[in-house]
Amino acid sequence: MRFTVAIDGPAAAGKGTISRVLARRFGFAHLDTGLLYRAVGKRVMGGDDPLVAARSLTAADLAAPGLRDPEVAQAASRVAVIPEVRAALVDFQRAFARTEGGAVLDGRDIGTVICPGAEVKLFVTASAEVRARRRYDEDMAAGHALSYDDVLAEVRARDDRDTNRADAPLRPAEDAVIVDTSQMSVDEAVAEAVRLVEARL
């Protein structure tokens, strides 16, 4: 059985949580595609050429410490504007999407570029302030020291770069269902996603 769920949206909108729940509930494989860009960004921070890094990513790169750090997020967003970096990561993501038993991929361009034929497409969003608050709370729990205002500035900088790049910009696919989680609990957003998947299975 092949079944692909594409979940796109800006940073800290709730894509990861929704993806993990769907994967567990339906037995789908899950790929957080942001991790690929973060792994490339981290290697570039260590002095590597972006394209060389994108073409030679290893399992160890994807398990490197600190991939969730705010500066790695910015580095990821910067390498993600380079078309050759994006191109180097396409085949892996498409092959993953075809995993027997179903797959959920979350990112920025899954429904538009990577898997335009996905059975279910969600665009999960929320206001920048709500997302910054969530990320700030997560970062605090993880021991990072950025202020709320710094987190909001980072979220906005990343939104701006991810939305305005020429290649595969962040935007909903025409047939994506928009889920705005600004006023929703996580449980409500997850329930909506589960309903959409069940309707297509």
Ligand code: DC
């Ligand atoms: O989802 P995330 O916050 O881990 O993503 C980090 C950065 O990677 C994001 O700011 C832009 C880039 N990215 C992308 O361009 N395309 C994707 N499919 C996933 C992430």
